[in-house]
Structure formats: C-alpha cells, structure tokens
Amino acid sequence: MWSLADQLGVVARSPAELVEALARDPRRTVIVLPDLHEAEVAELVLDLARVGHARLIVESRTGSGAHQRLAGSGCAELDLDLEQWRDQDRFEQWRASWAEEIAVNASSEPATDVELADPGAICRADPWQVTAAYEKGTDGEYGGLRTAWLKAGQALCRQQSPASRALILLSVLGDSADPRCSPALKKLATGTDWGVEWSRVRGDMTPPWPGPVSALATGRGPLEDSLLVAGAGSAVRTVQSADASARGRVSLPSDRAASLTASSDGTVLYLDEHGHLDVESAWAASSEGSGIAGLLDDGPTPAQRLADVLRGQKGTSIAYAEGDDLGTVVLGDRTGAVRSFGDITDSVSLHEGMVTALGALTHTSEDGATTVPLVYSGGQDGTVRAWSPGHEPMAGTLMQRSCPVVAMDAAWTASGPTAVVAWADGLVEWINCETGAQQTLRLGPPVRALAMDTRGRVFVGMDEALTCLVLRRQV
Incomplete structure (x- = not known):
C-alpha cells in the first residue's frame, strides 16, 4: 500500500x-x-x-x-x-x-529474524521485513517502536541509510516509549543532515501533546519565542518554541483556523475554514504612552488599524511581513491571485488554481532606511513563486514539482532569505532563496502545517505529532 x-x-x-x-x-x-x-x-x-x-x-x-x-x-x-x-x-x-x-x-538461506525491540536492528534491516513483522506481531509494542514505525512506515520503507530511518523514528517516538530507545536512535542519526530538536506525539504528557495541527505560525513581539498552534477546535494555542510546553490559548469566535500569522505587536490574523479573515488582539502589546501622553492618545491601536484595513477580506492562505508602519499582510485566493494590504497595497496572479500556502519576510536595506516585503507563494499547481509587492513577480518559479504545495513558511535566517515547503506526497524541502541550495526530508505522516523561525528551526505540524527540526549543515 x-x-x-x-x-x-x-x-x-x-x-x-x-x-x-x-x-x-x-x-x-x-x-x-x-x-x-x-x-x-x-x-x-x-x-x-x-x-x-x-x-x-x-x-x-x-x-x-x-x-x-x-x-x-x-x-x-x-x-x-x-x-x-x-x-x-x-x-x-x-x-x-x-x-x-x-x-x-x-536453496538460499532464510531471512534472519530481526530483533524488533532493538532500534539499531530495525533501522538496519529490510524495512519491508520489519513492517510485516510488526503488522503480524502480537508480542506488544516493542518498547514503543512498533507504533512509531507504523506511523511513519511510508517514509521508512524508502531506500535510505539506517541513520535516516533513525531520524524519522525519532520524529514520531512518544515519551511513553522505552527510555533507552530515544538515545539509541539519536546516536544512530548523528550523521544526518537534519536533527530532531524535540517532538510531541499523541499521548505525550511531559510536556503534553498540543493536539492535531491545522495551522502554525511563529510569534512576534510579546509572542517572541512562541509557536502558535491551531487545530481541530476553535482555539489557537501558544507553546514555547524551545520545547512545546504550554504557554496559553485563546478561543476563536469562529471555526478553526485554517491559516494564521502574527504581526509585530502580537496581533494574530487568521483565516477560518471558510476563508473568512479575522483578527485576534488578545496577545497584542499596548501602544499607549505613559502619563498624560497616554491619557490624551485615544487613537486606534495598530491592531485596530490593521483590522480596519482587512475588514471583509477572504482568502485561502495568509502571511505577514514586518514594515515601517502596519507591515504588509498578504492573502492568497482560489483563483491563484495574491494580494497585499497595509504598508503596500498590490495584487498579482501567481498560480493556475488555488494558492495553498504563503510565506513572507522583510528585506532591510544596508543602511536600514527602507524595508521591502518578500512574498513566497505555493499553489495547487505545484509551483512556488516569489514576489515583492509593488514590483513584478520573479520570472519563472522558485520550485516546481508534479504535486501540490500543502504548506510553507519563510524567514530571514543566518543563511539569508529561506523558505521551507511541504508537498502533497510528504516531501519537506528547505531552500535558500538566494542560492537555490536545497535540503529534503520525509517524515512519513501527512504534513498539515509548517513554520520557521529566524534561528532556522523548522516546525512540522501533523495529525498526531508536532516536531521541531534543525538543519545541521547549512547550505
């Protein structure tokens, strides 16, 4: 299968x-x-x-x-x-x-039995033999390895090194597993391009798994060092980006968030599953001054001004880039168009078919005098395009494959402008947007959402796991 x-x-x-x-x-x-x-x-x-x-x-x-x-x-x-x-x-x-x-x-020798409770043995063995043994086995969970293997089996059965299989297993191994399994897998996965910084899996208790993921975003301003997690219910949860420990949650007035982003003052902008845009300012920092100046300043806050600009808008995906005033909010739609609001108002058609994912970052001039938003757009047509509002889009595509983009994000990291993209066939790709250098990874389960922070950490949201990955070798 x-x-x-x-x-x-x-x-x-x-x-x-x-x-x-x-x-x-x-x-x-x-x-x-x-x-x-x-x-x-x-x-x-x-x-x-x-x-x-x-x-x-x-x-x-x-x-x-x-x-x-x-x-x-x-x-x-x-x-x-x-x-x-x-x-x-x-x-x-x-x-x-x-x-x-x-x-x-x-006349040939029969296949050697695999020790199914040994992390190193199953990573080195024929993956189809391991899968068949786990599917037919009735001797328990083998220290949690059986559950992890069957969750990620589609990726594990590909042709690859034992170290790569160990990395995949680490990304879906729960904290109820035999405590000897994780160190053994980490040791075996040492030579891989990627590393698992942490992973929270269904059933985890320390810290608890935050639930199925439908959308992710990294926090800004008062939400710095936090990850915003939207799931099956009508709430957005905030967790610490260092280890996914709980920080807070806000109930949404509408259906679950299908796409979300955070502005520089902590305001959360999201699209519900029907595409309606809404603004949540529960975490927004106050812009009021102190003393008499604070009493006299009764004008709208940045969050309120941004909400006024975006009122009534709809879309399929949303992203935000910081700017000199409100910043720039970008929305994709079902026709393949991407529109920008806030500091720069513009629109362009980038895809044939629906825009499925967006990422945005800010480029600051060398003298720090001007900022320019950079938008990366993924579509159902299997392309990733680049665009700066106020300018023509980049000629050609940044990436292109024969299956749809399902999630993406972008950030300015130590490597420069960087994007991470998830495709419908389970492939996750990291790309340096200046040099075109890429790194790839498959985790097995379907990827539902992605986020990336300025440290280059990649957060992968799935139905039964939330995983933080780091690229060990920057390219």
Missing part, C-alpha cells in the same frame, strides 16, 4: 486514506498490480476500482485468495491459462525460468 502511495505521489497511512487521496485527484489514473495473490490486498483493489476515474489491471494466480475474491466481483477477467491468449513456446520458456528461480530461492 505504501509503495503504491509513493508511485501515486500521495501520503497514506491506511488503505482508506489511499482511496480517499485517489478520489480527490481528478486525473485519470491507470494502476497495474502484478503478482497479486493475497485476498486482503484484493479488498484494496476493489475499493480503488470504485473510484470512477481509476482503472486497474491486476495479475493474480489461479486459485489464489486474490483470484477467488476478484473473480466473484464482476471484474473483467482474461484467463492466461487458456491457449488462445498465449504464445505456447514463450509460455514454456517462462515456466522453465520460473521453476529455476524457485529452485534457487528454495
């Missing part, structure tokens, strides 16, 4: 998720499955066959569980045992070679 999901360019943790992902993609799809013999896999075939724009070609041996299940389902069948469907000479050649292969395999 994971191998098929990889080939289709989607992330799926179960057969139901694979069917759902295929149903959402309107492209006509032909899937060829050779050597299908297990009846359980045949059930997946039948589920996939119900997707109207998918066609499946399946090979199964006569008498196998898969053949018996599919033969009674009404599927069209081409029986290659019948002479009119085969070249007899070539068939005899194939049968002879097949018998020879069986003899060779029968």
Whole structure:
C-alpha cells in the first residue's frame, strides 16, 4: 500500500486514506498490480476500482485468495491459462525460468529474524521485513517502536541509510516509549543532515501533546519565542518554541483556523475554514504612552488599524511581513491571485488554481532606511513563486514539482532569505532563496502545517505529532 502511495505521489497511512487521496485527484489514473495473490490486498483493489476515474489491471494466480475474491466481483477477467491468449513456446520458456528461480530461492538461506525491540536492528534491516513483522506481531509494542514505525512506515520503507530511518523514528517516538530507545536512535542519526530538536506525539504528557495541527505560525513581539498552534477546535494555542510546553490559548469566535500569522505587536490574523479573515488582539502589546501622553492618545491601536484595513477580506492562505508602519499582510485566493494590504497595497496572479500556502519576510536595506516585503507563494499547481509587492513577480518559479504545495513558511535566517515547503506526497524541502541550495526530508505522516523561525528551526505540524527540526549543515 505504501509503495503504491509513493508511485501515486500521495501520503497514506491506511488503505482508506489511499482511496480517499485517489478520489480527490481528478486525473485519470491507470494502476497495474502484478503478482497479486493475497485476498486482503484484493479488498484494496476493489475499493480503488470504485473510484470512477481509476482503472486497474491486476495479475493474480489461479486459485489464489486474490483470484477467488476478484473473480466473484464482476471484474473483467482474461484467463492466461487458456491457449488462445498465449504464445505456447514463450509460455514454456517462462515456466522453465520460473521453476529455476524457485529452485534457487528454495536453496538460499532464510531471512534472519530481526530483533524488533532493538532500534539499531530495525533501522538496519529490510524495512519491508520489519513492517510485516510488526503488522503480524502480537508480542506488544516493542518498547514503543512498533507504533512509531507504523506511523511513519511510508517514509521508512524508502531506500535510505539506517541513520535516516533513525531520524524519522525519532520524529514520531512518544515519551511513553522505552527510555533507552530515544538515545539509541539519536546516536544512530548523528550523521544526518537534519536533527530532531524535540517532538510531541499523541499521548505525550511531559510536556503534553498540543493536539492535531491545522495551522502554525511563529510569534512576534510579546509572542517572541512562541509557536502558535491551531487545530481541530476553535482555539489557537501558544507553546514555547524551545520545547512545546504550554504557554496559553485563546478561543476563536469562529471555526478553526485554517491559516494564521502574527504581526509585530502580537496581533494574530487568521483565516477560518471558510476563508473568512479575522483578527485576534488578545496577545497584542499596548501602544499607549505613559502619563498624560497616554491619557490624551485615544487613537486606534495598530491592531485596530490593521483590522480596519482587512475588514471583509477572504482568502485561502495568509502571511505577514514586518514594515515601517502596519507591515504588509498578504492573502492568497482560489483563483491563484495574491494580494497585499497595509504598508503596500498590490495584487498579482501567481498560480493556475488555488494558492495553498504563503510565506513572507522583510528585506532591510544596508543602511536600514527602507524595508521591502518578500512574498513566497505555493499553489495547487505545484509551483512556488516569489514576489515583492509593488514590483513584478520573479520570472519563472522558485520550485516546481508534479504535486501540490500543502504548506510553507519563510524567514530571514543566518543563511539569508529561506523558505521551507511541504508537498502533497510528504516531501519537506528547505531552500535558500538566494542560492537555490536545497535540503529534503520525509517524515512519513501527512504534513498539515509548517513554520520557521529566524534561528532556522523548522516546525512540522501533523495529525498526531508536532516536531521541531534543525538543519545541521547549512547550505
């Protein structure tokens, strides 16, 4: 199932998720499955066959569980045992070679059993053998490794080094796991490009897992060193960016936040799941002066002025760049357009189809006299574009792949202007926007949200985990 999901360019943790992902993609799809013999896999075939724009070609041996299940389902069948469907000479050649292969395999040594409670052993073993053993095993959780492996299995079963597998397991290993597992995995993952600074997984208690993630943003101003986390409920939680320990929460007056960002005074701007923009100023710093000046200044606060500018706006994604006055808020929409508000008002069409993610940062001139917002936009069309409001967008694309962007963020780090992008097939990419240098990573579960701070830390929000990653080797 994971191998098929990889080939289709989607992330799926179960057969139901694979069917759902295929149903959402309107492209006509032909899937060829050779050597299908297990009846359980045949059930997946039948589920996939119900997707109207998918066609499946399946090979199964006569008498196998898969053949018996599919033969009674009404599927069209081409029986290659019948002479009119085969070249007899070539068939005899194939049968002879097949018998020879069986003899060779029968004489070879059986696969060595893997110690499933040993972190190093499972990272070095054949990942498909480990997966099969965990799926069939009834001897418990093996110190928490079984749960972690099955959460991230699609990424773990890719061709990669044992160190990379150890890093992936670390990102989804809960604090209820055997305390010896995490140090062993950290030691094995020492040579990887990425490192896991911390990870909070469903069920964690110290500190507690903040819940499923639908949107993330790094805090500014009074929310400095905090991470804003939106999830399934109508609330935004703040956690310490150092370890995800709880700091506070604010209930939203509308549905859950689908995209959010924070301005320089701590005001939180968010889009609900229907695309309506709202402003939450519970964390905003007061701009009032002290003494008589404070009493005489009864004008609107920056948060109120920003709310007035944005009143009634809708979008699919939102980002914010600090500026000389209000800063610049950018909104993407379903038509592929990106609009800016605040210090600079502008709009441009950047994508064919919906804007799915935005990141924004501020470029300050060498003398510090002027600031320019830089916007990075990801779309359903599989492109990442760059634009500075008030100017023409960058010619061409910053990044392009054959699957949609699902999340992104941008920040000014020690490496310069930097963006991080998550794609629908589970790939996370870090890119230096000046040099084009990139680093990639796959964690296994679907990525729902991303955030990046000026230290270069990358925060990855998923359904059952919130993980903080650091790039060990800046490029």
